[in-house]
Amino acid sequence: MLRRLILSRNNTFINCRYASQSMVQTTVDEKSGIATVTMNKSPVNSLNLEFLDEIKTELNKLEKDKVKGMMLTSGLQKIFSAGLDITEFYNPNPDRLSKFWSTLQDTWLTLYKTPFPTAAIINGHSPAGGCLFAMSCDYRIMVGPKYTIGLNETKLGIVAPKWFIDTMVAVIGQRKAEISLTTGKMYTTDEALHIGLIDESVPDVNTALTQGNLFLNNFQRISPWAYKMTKDITRQSTVQWLIDNKQKDLDFVVTYLQSAEVQKSLGLYLQSLKK
Numbered sequence: 001m002l003r004r005l006i007l008s009r010n011n012t013f014i015n016c017r018y019a020s021q022s023m024v025q026t027t028v029d030e031k032s033g034i035a036t037v038t039m040n041k042s043p044v045n046s047l048n049l050e051f052l053d054e055i056k057t058e059l060n061k062l063e064k065d066k067v068k069g070m071m072l073t074s075g076l077q078k079i080f081s082a083g084l085d086i087t088e089f090y091n092p093n094p095d096r097l098s099k100f101w102s103t104l105q106d107t108w109l110t111l112y113k114t115p116f117p118t119a120a121i122i123n124g125h126s127p128a129g130g131c132l133f134a135m136s137c138d139y140r141i142m143v144g145p146k147y148t149i150g151l152n153e154t155k156l157g158i159v160a161p162k163w164f165i166d167t168m169v170a171v172i173g174q175r176k177a178e179i180s181l182t183t184g185k186m187y188t189t190d191e192a193l194h195i196g197l198i199d200e201s202v203p204d205v206n207t208a209l210t211q212g213n214l215f216l217n218n219f220q221r222i223s224p225w226a227y228k229m230t231k232d233i234t235r236q237s238t239v240q241w242l243i244d245n246k247q248k249d250l251d252f253v254v255t256y257l258q259s260a261e262v263q264k265s266l267g268l269y270l271q272s273l274k275k
C-alpha cells in the first residue's frame, strides 16, 4: 500500500491511499478529516468477492484512522454500481459462492454500522446491490436526471434477502418499499427524490461532492459518541437480525441460488444483458 499527499481543489492537502491495481481509491481531506472512497471496477462496479473484500478492508481502515466522515462514489462514467456480480451466482462454485455471500454480509454490516457519518454520491445507475450500498449510507445525493436506482431483484426472478428489504423499509417506509420490491422498480432521480429514496438531486458530480461535504461537516458539531449510539439504536433491529441469522441466511441463499429455477432465470437475465 502506498501513500501520498496531493493538493485538493480548495488548496488543502489530501492524504491519498492507493495500491497498484486497486479497485478502490481513497482520499482523505486532511483539514476536514472526510474521506472519499471511489469504487473503480470496470466496466460496471459489479460487486464480486474480491471487490467486496477490498471495500470492507477500506472501511475498516477508515474506522481505525478515525476519519470524520466518508463519501462513497464511483469513478466510472455512468454507473455507481451494477449491484452484485451475477457471475458469482450463475453456475457457481459452491465454496466460492459461500465465501462471496459471507463477505457481502460482513461488508454490508461494516458499511451499515460505521462509527462515522456517510454519504452516497450516486453518480450513475444504482440497481440492486448498488442501491443497497447507497441506502446503507446516512445520506444520498444523486446526480440527475439520467440515472436510475432501486432494488430490481424480482426482475431477475429472484428475491431480495430480508436485510436488503429491511434496509429499504428503513429509508422509504413499509408501503413504498413493498411496491418497489414486488415490482422491482428502478426509479429515475426525480422519482427517487419524490419517494425519499434519495435526499438530494443535483446536476453534476462537483455539486454532489460539495453537498456531501456540507452534510458530513454538520457532524463536526455533534458528539461522535452521541452520533454512533443514535445510529446503533436506530439500525439495531436490522443489524441484529443478520448477526443472529448469518449462517441461516448463508445456507438458504446458497441453496436457493443454485436451484434449477433460479439458475434458469439468471441465465435468461444475463443473456438479455449481453444483448
Ligand SMILES: CCCCC/C=C\C/C=C\C/C=C/C(=O)SCCNC(=O)CCNC(=O)[C@H](O)C(C)(C)COP(=O)(O)OP(=O)(O)OC[C@H]1O[C@@H](n2cnc3c(N)ncnc32)[C@H](O)[C@@H]1OP(=O)(O)O
Binding pocket: 043, 044, 046, 079, 081, 082, 083, 084, 085, 086, 087, 125, 127, 128, 129, 130, 152, 153, 156, 158, 159, 160, 161, 162, 252, 253, 256, 257, 270, 273, 274
Ligand atoms: C427469502 C428468500 C431470500 C432469498 C435471497 C436469495 C438470493 C438473493 C440473491 C441476490 C440478490 C441480488 C442482488 C443483486 O445485486 S443482483 C444484480 C442486479 N443488477 C442488475 O440487474 C444490473 C444489470 N446491469 C444493468 O442494468 C446494466 O449493465 C447497467 C448497470 C445499467 C450498465 O449498462 P451499460 O449499458 O453501461 O453496460 P452493459 O449493460 O453493456 O454492461 C457491461 C458489461 O457488464 C455486464 N454486467 C452488467 N451488470 C452486471 C452484473 N450485475 N453482474 C455481472 N455482470 C454485469 C454486462 O453483462 C456486460 O458484459 P459484457 O460481457 O457484455 O461486456
